[in-house]
Amino acid sequence: MSSHPAVYSLSFNSSVDNTFYLSSIRFDDINRIEKSRVDAGGKGLNVARMLNILGYPCEALTFLGGPNGKILKKLLEEEKVPFRYVPIKENTRSIFNFIAGKEVLRINEKGPLISKKEKDAFLNLIYSLKISKGDIVSISGSIPPGVEKDIYREIIKKVKTKGGIVVLDADGDVLEEGIKEKPHIIKPNLWELSRTVRRRISSFRTLKNILEYLVSHGMSNILLTNGEKGAVLFSSTHFLYGRPPSVKVLSTIGCGDTFLAGFLYGYCKNKPQEECLRLAVAAGTAKVLKEGTSMPERRDVMEILKKVKVVNASERTILPFF
Numbered sequence: 038m039s040s041h042p043a044v045y046s047l048s049f050n051s052s053v054d055n056t057f058y059l060s061s062i063r064f065d066d067i068n069r070i071e072k073s074r075v076d077a078g079g080k081g082l083n084v085a086r087m088l089n090i091l092g093y094p095c096e097a098l099t100f101l102g103g104p105n106g107k108i109l110k111k112l113l114e115e116e117k118v119p120f121r122y123v124p125i126k127e128n129t130r131s132i133f134n135f136i137a138g139k140e141v142l143r144i145n146e147k148g149p150l151i152s153k154k155e156k157d158a159f160l161n162l163i164y165s166l167k168i169s170k171g172d173i174v175s176i177s178g179s180i181p182p183g184v185e186k187d188i189y190r191e192i193i194k195k196v197k198t199k200g201g202i203v204v205l206d207a208d209g210d211v212l213e214e215g216i217k218e219k220p221h222i223i224k225p226n227l228w229e230l231s232r233t234v235r236r237r238i239s240s241f242r243t244l245k246n247i248l249e250y251l252v253s254h255g256m257s258n259i260l261l262t263n264g265e266k267g268a269v270l271f272s273s274t275h276f277l278y279g280r281p282p283s284v285k286v287l288s289t290i291g292c293g294d295t296f297l298a299g300f301l302y303g304y305c306k307n308k309p310q311e312e313c314l315r316l317a318v319a320a321g322t323a324k325v326l327k328e329g330t331s332m333p334e335r336r337d338v339m340e341i342l343k344k345v346k347v348v349n350a351s352e353r354t355i356l357p358f359f
């Protein structure tokens with residue numbers, strides 16, 4: 038493996054994230070917005086944003102179109118995130134997040150209809166990347182209309198053939214299809230994992246069996262997150278639990294993405310697995326302290342890092358998920 042692998046983050050369904058803060062969310066009544074903000078969004082872009090902030094270069098690849106495409110392009114340029122894109126005819130999607138204290142209402146557009154020509158141009162862009170052994174291709178999020186649900190399988194296969202390391206963070210059908218091609222690293226939250234394996238995960242035993250099954254079937258690292266309760270890193274050699282400090286929550290949107298970026302930062306710097314998980318939990322938790330989909334600064338992550346505990350989780354009493 039090269040000592041400083043290149044990292045690419047694919048985002049098939051980027052977004053302009055609009056976040057509105059209200060004192061309460063009520064139906065059949067007027068809800069007054071107290072504060073609002075607009076950020077770049079979409080899981081793949083968030084991973085790239087966070088990695089660059091941490092000081093590790095990551096190029097984002099996405100589609101951009103219409104007025105939202107222009108807004109997103111400007112936001113990425115302002116944040117100095119390196120990116121390449123395929124222009125599309127339809128408008129990049131909007132996401133609307135309404136936050137009232139602990140209540141969050143998330144309304145996501147499906148995304149623009151991607152034509153066959155646009156999709157092929159994106160695949161060509163991905164396949165033209167010079168991937169050396171150990172370089173990382175991280176694939177995140179949902180797919181827009183017009184793109185087949187098994188598209189990630191094809192990409193995972195091609196990247197693996199070139200010796201690349203593939204990371205997949207998706208949900209539902211897309212994750213289910215994707216794992217058939219055995220990406221090296223997956224990052225489901227507990228619900229996503231449960232949906233994907235079609236099992237209720239309500240005990241340590243069940244969880245351990247599922248993690249063991251996935252690793253024995255070719256996925257080398259499972260990063261399982263569970264919100265404020267923290268996260269697990271499971272591999273053939275490690276079963277670790279990372280506990281975040283308790284913090285004041287401003288917005289949990291994108292914390293899974295910054296978590297993944299934190300992990301990749303450690304991974305690319307060849308840190309031990311314990312440290313990779315610690316960085317992941319710190320980056321996830323640092324995000325929670327930021328409004329909307331705005332990213333924490335590197336120093337915020339490093340400050341939280343001091344308060345993250347990572348322990349061996351092979352004893353059932355250690356994991357506070359159930």
Ligand SMILES: Nc1ncnc2c1ncn2[C@@H]1O[C@H](COP(=O)(O)OP(=O)(O)OP(=O)(O)O)[C@@H](O)[C@H]1O
Pocket residue numbers: 225226227262263264265266267268281282283284286289290291292293294296317318319320321322325
């Ligand atoms: N309330 C919280 N307090 C502290 N840390 C949190 C909280 N919520 C999330 N985190 C941090 O962020 C990480 C990822 O959280 P979570 O499991 O919610 O991801 P996710 O469901 O993939 O999120 P998303 O997909 O919306 O970005 C957690 O492991 C934890 O470190």
Ligand SMILES: [Mg+2]
Pocket residue numbers: 206226293294
């Ligand atoms: Mg997630």
